[in-house]
Amino acid sequence: MxxxxxxxxxxxxxxTAMGCSxxxxxxxxxxxxxxxxxxxxxELPFDEEWWVFWGGRSVGENYHAAYRExxxxxxxxxxxxxxxxxxxxxxxEDYHCxxxxxxxxxxxKIIAMGNDVHDNVPGQFNREVxxxxxxxxxxxxxxxSFMAHFKxxxxxxxxxxxxxxxxxxxxxxxxxxxxxxxxHYHLQSTSDKGNGFGLPAQFLNYYxxxxxxxxxxxxxxxxxGKSR
Numbered sequence: 494m495x496x497x498x499x500x501x502x503x504x505x506x507x508x509t510a511m512g513c514s515x516x517x518x519x520x521x522x523x524x525x526x527x528x529x530x531x532x533x534x535x536e537l538p539f540d541e542e543w544w545v546f547w548g549g550r551s552v553g554e555n556y557h558a559a560y561r562e563x564x565x566x567x568x569x570x571x572x573x574x575x576x577x578x579x580x581x582x583x584x585x586e587d588y589h590c591x592x593x594x595x596x597x598x599x600x601x602k603i604i605a606m607g608n609d610v611h612d613n614v615p616g617q618f619n620r621e622v623x624x625x626x627x628x629x630x631x632x633x634x635x636x637x638s639f640m641a642h643f644k645x646x647x648x649x650x651x652x653x654x655x656x657x658x659x660x661x662x663x664x665x666x667x668x669x670x671x672x673x674x675x676x677h678y679h680l681q682s683t684s685d686k687g688n689g690f691g692l693p694a695q696f697l698n699y700y701x702x703x704x705x706x707x708x709x710x711x712x713x714x715x716x717x718g719k720s721r
Contacts, residue, residue, distance in 0.1 A: 524564055524690065531680065531695040533599040533632040536658055538640065538678060539665075540594055542700075542718035544572035546675060549712035557679070557691075564691030566679035567711060577673065578615075585612055585667050591644070591674035593665045597630060597656040598638055598696070604684055605629040608648040610668040618670050624677075625669020628662050629684060636692060637684050641677040642669050 527550075537543075547568040549555040557566035570577045571589035578587040585591045610625045619625065626643035628650065644666030650656060667674040683689030695708050701715045711717050 526692050529693050532634045533636050535598045535696045537696055537699050537719050538596045538598040542716055543569045545711045545713050545715045546570050554713035562689050562691050563679050565693045569676045585674050588674040590665045595662050597660045599632050600658050601630040601632040603650050603652050603654045604631045612645050612667045615673050618672050623670035637681045639679050642671045
């Protein structure tokens with residue numbers, strides 16, 4: 494019962510961290526990019542199999558969909574035997590994805606990053622620096638990858654670096670406006686994290702719930718990975 498209470502609390506915080514509840518969020522009225530095809534050759538930015546906590550095009554499956562710049566964002570964790578963590582989930586180290594390698598989803602240039610934000614205690618979050626430790630990649634084609642909530646001090650690239658698809662960037666953490674260790678990812682039309690439009694992020698050559706996807710957009714409750 495204690496584990497169930499913690500799990501429900503963490504799921505609630507992941508929704509309310511943006512300041513409203515899922516049921517209160519309106520479906521977005523407009524996006525000029527609903528039929529957009531991703532230009533960058535994207536691959537999933539992690540190894541092993543992960544689970545899509547929030548993802549998809551409707552607010553019901555993805556609360557990010559109500560926000561213009563995060564319209565198609567993903568929140569990703571690792572889930573084993575139906576749980577995101579082992580033990581009681583009170584420590585970051587309890588979470589399966591904490592400290593796991595995160596990679597560049599596509600080639601580009603690092604144009605912004607932060608690496609010195611403390612990781613939160615699970616169930617708490619930092620509204621002062623919502624993105625926490627993060628990386629922004631300019632894919633040099635009008636698309637920008639935003640990756641947030643890295644582990645403090647784990648990012649091994651610097652602003653100005655050119656990165657290749659699959660190159661290690663850092664480790665999964667729980668920094669910023671985050672209630673538990675996870676990766677936030679979205680593709681955007683500008684480098685300004687508070688402006689621009691979210692873009693559909695279509696990944697190449699991955700598996701979703703055991704089915705090979707040559708090109709697809711992960712959605713809520715899918716287990717996704719680059720191999721089976």
